[in-house]
Amino acid sequence: MNKQFDVLVIGAGPGGYIAAIRAAQLGFSVGCCEFSAYDDPAGEPRLGGTCLNAGCIPLKALVASSELFEKVSHNLEDHGITTSGVGIDIAKMQLRKEAIVTKMTAGVKFLFRKNKITLLHGRGSFAGRTDAGYRVIISGKEGEEEVLAQKVIIATGSKARHIPNIAVDNVTICDNEGALKFTEPPKKLGVIGAGVIGLEVGSVWRRLGAEVTVLEVMPSFLVAADESISREASKLFLKQGLHIKLGVRIGQAKLTKHGVSIAYTDDQGFEHTLECDKLIVSVGRIPNTEKLNLEAIGLQADERGFIPVNDHCATTAPGVYAIGDVVRGPMLAHKAEDEGVMVAELIAGQKPHIDYNSMPWVIYTTPEIAWVGKTEQQLRAEGGDYKVGQFPFAANGRALGLGDAEGFIKMLADGKTDEILGVHIIGADASDLIAEAALAMEFRASSEDVARTCHPHPSLSEVMREAALAIEKRALNM
Numbered sequence: 001m002n003k004q005f006d007v008l009v010i011g012a013g014p015g016g017y018i019a020a021i022r023a024a025q026l027g028f029s030v031g032c033c034e035f036s037a038y039d040d041p042a043g044e045p046r047l048g049g050t051c052l053n054a055g056c057i058p059l060k061a062l063v064a065s066s067e068l069f070e071k072v073s074h075n076l077e078d079h080g081i082t083t084s085g086v087g088i089d090i091a092k093m094q095l096r097k098e099a100i101v102t103k104m105t106a107g108v109k110f111l112f113r114k115n116k117i118t119l120l121h122g123r124g125s126f127a128g129r130t131d132a133g134y135r136v137i138i139s140g141k142e143g144e145e146e147v148l149a150q151k152v153i154i155a156t157g158s159k160a161r162h163i164p165n166i167a168v169d170n171v172t173i174c175d176n177e178g179a180l181k182f183t184e185p186p187k188k189l190g191v192i193g194a195g196v197i198g199l200e201v202g203s204v205w206r207r208l209g210a211e212v213t214v215l216e217v218m219p220s221f222l223v224a225a226d227e228s229i230s231r232e233a234s235k236l237f238l239k240q241g242l243h244i245k246l247g248v249r250i251g252q253a254k255l256t257k258h259g260v261s262i263a264y265t266d267d268q269g270f271e272h273t274l275e276c277d278k279l280i281v282s283v284g285r286i287p288n289t290e291k292l293n294l295e296a297i298g299l300q301a302d303e304r305g306f307i308p309v310n311d312h313c314a315t316t317a318p319g320v321y322a323i324g325d326v327v328r329g330p331m332l333a334h335k336a337e338d339e340g341v342m343v344a345e346l347i348a349g350q351k352p353h354i355d356y357n358s359m360p361w362v363i364y365t366t367p368e369i370a371w372v373g374k375t376e377q378q379l380r381a382e383g384g385d386y387k388v389g390q391f392p393f394a395a396n397g398r399a400l401g402l403g404d405a406e407g408f409i410k411m412l413a414d415g416k417t418d419e420i421l422g423v424h425i426i427g428a429d430a431s432d433l434i435a436e437a438a439l440a441m442e443f444r445a446s447s448e449d450v451a452r453t454c455h456p457h458p459s460l461s462e463v464m465r466e467a468a469l470a471i472e473k474r475a476l477n478m
C-alpha cells in the first residue's frame with residue numbers, strides 16, 4: 001500500500017524543512033522528499049537545501065575566516081598588537097566550513113527524527129489527484145514509489161542562473177557551488193554581477209589576497225538598497241580595492257592556459273579583455289520547477305519559472321502551496337522559513353500572516369549592510385511626507401573601541417504619524433542590529449518609541465537610538 005501523509009513537503013531547504021517541522025508540531029503526519037542535490041560521503045541526501053549546503057551557512061563561514069585573516073594581517077597595529085608570519089591554510093579553512101555544514105545538515109536530520117517526519121529520498125513530481133489525495137511520485141536511486149498526500153507544500157528552491165556562451169564548469173568558471181570551494185585564493189578573480197553573491201564572495205577572496213574585478217551590466221549597483229547606503233558602500237569597497245566596473249556588456253569567456261579571459265565592452269563602448277585565474281558567474285537565480293510535472297494537477301509555472309501563489313502561498317490547486325525561492329518575493333532563507341511556518345499554520349486552520357515589508361535584508365560585506373522597510377528613493381517616488389534621521393558609527397564609543405567605526409544608521413519615519421517606514425544600516429554588526437528595527441516595524445513603532453527606549457552603553461545599538469533621535473534633530477552625541 002502507498003504511504004499516505006496529511007502533508008507532503010517537496011524539498012528540504014529552509015522553506016521545506018521548517019514547514020515540515022511546524023506541520024509535525026501541529027499534529028499532522030508529514031513526509032518530506034529531497035532529491036539529493038547535496039549528498040554526504042555515504043550518498044545520503046544532505047538536508048537544508050541551498051542555504052545549508054551551498055549558500056548562507058558555508059559562505060558565512062568563509063566570510064568569518066577571511067575577515068579574521070584580514071583583521072589579523074592588517075588591522076591590529078592600532079591596538080598595539082604586533083604580528084608576524086601571519087598565514088592562512090585554505091585547506092583547513094575549507095575543512096572548518098565543511099564541518100559546519102555537516103553539523104548543521106545532520107541537525108536537520110535529527111529534527112526530522114525528533115518530530116517523526118518521514119524522509120523520502122528522491123525527486124518528487126506530481127502524478128495527479130484522486131479522492132484519496134494528491135499522487136506524488138518519488139524517484140530515487142532505488143527506484144520509484146508513489147505516495148498520497150492531502151496537502152502538498154512545494155519548496156523546491158532555486159539554482160544559479162547562467163549566461164549563454166559562458167559554460168560553468170565549477171572549476172575555473174564557477175557559480176555559487178564552485179566559488180565556495182577554491183583550494184587557494186586566485187591571484188586574479190573575475191566576477192560577473194555586482195549583486196549579493198558577487199559582493200559577498202568577491203569580498204571573501206579579496207580579503208584572502210585575490211585581485212577582484214566585478215563586472216556589472218547595470219549603471220549602478222545595490223539598487224534595492226537605500227541610495228545613501230549604496231553610495232557609502234561604493235566608496236568603502238573602492239577603498240578596500242574591490243574594482244567594480246558598471247554598465248558593462250559581457251562578451252565571450254574563453255578558457256586559457258592559466259584560467260579564463262572575458263571580453264567585455266565598458267560603459268563608453270570601448271572593448272576590453274579581463275584575464276583572470278577564476279571567474280564567478282553570479283547573475284541571479286532561477287526557480288526549480290521544471291521537473292515537478294505541475295501540469296498533472298492543473299498548475300503552470302509563470303514565464304520566469306515561478307509558481308504563481310496568493311499572499312498566503314496558496315496555488316490555484318486546492319491544498320497545494322508553494323514557498324521560498326520557488327515563488328515571488330526575495331530569495332532569502334528567512335523568507336522561505338516564515339512562509340513554511342505560515343503555510344503549516346494555515347493548513348491547521350490558524351490565521352497566520354507575513355508582513356513582507358518588515359522582512360530584513362542583510363549583505364555580509366565589510367562592513368555589513370542591512371535594511372528593512374522602504375528606501376528614501378521609494379518614499380520620494382511615492383510623494384509622501386517623511387523625515388530622516390542619520391547617525392554615524394564614528395561618533396559611537398563602542399564602535400571606536402572595536403575599531404569598526406565606518407558607516408551609519410539611517411531611519412525614515414512618517415512625517416505626520418512618526419511611524420518608522422524604513423531603517424538602513426551600513427556598519428559593524430548590521431545583521432544583528434537590524435533585528436531591533438524589524439521588531440519595531442512589526443509593532444508599527446514610531447521613531448520616538450525607539451528614541452525613548454533605554455539602550456545599553458556602550459553598544460553599537462546606541463547608534464540606532466541616536467538615528468531615531470536625529471529624526472527630530474535631537475541626537476545627543478553629535
Ligand code: FAD
Nearest residue numbers: 011013015035037049050055056124157324325331332333
Ligand atoms: P532551497 O534552499 O534551494 O532548497 C530547495 C531544496 O529542494 C533543495 O535541497 C533541492 O535539492 C530540493 N529539490 C528541488 N527539487 C526537488 C524535487 N523535485 N523533489 C525533491 N527535492 C527537490 N539567504 C539569506 O537569507 N541569507 C544569506 O546569507 C544567504 N546567503 C546565500 C548565499 C549564497 C551563495 C546563495 C546561493 C544563496 C544565499 N541565500 C541567502 C539565499 C538562500 O539560500 C535561499 O533563499 C534559500 O535557501 C531558499 O530556501 P528554499 O527552501 O526555498 O530552497
Ligand code: NAI
Nearest residue numbers: 193194195196197198216217218282283284285331362363
Ligand atoms: P542578484 O540578483 O543579487 O545580483 C545579480 C547581479 O548581476 C545584478 O546586479 C544584475 O544586474 C547583474 N547581472 C545580471 N545579468 C548580468 C550580465 N549579463 N552581466 C553582468 N551583470 C549581470 O543575484 P546573485 O548575486 O546571483 O544572488 C542571487 C540571490 O541569492 C540574491 O538575490 C539573494 O536573494 C540570494 N542571496 C542572499 C544573500 C544574503 O541574504 N546575504 C547572499 C547571497 C545570495
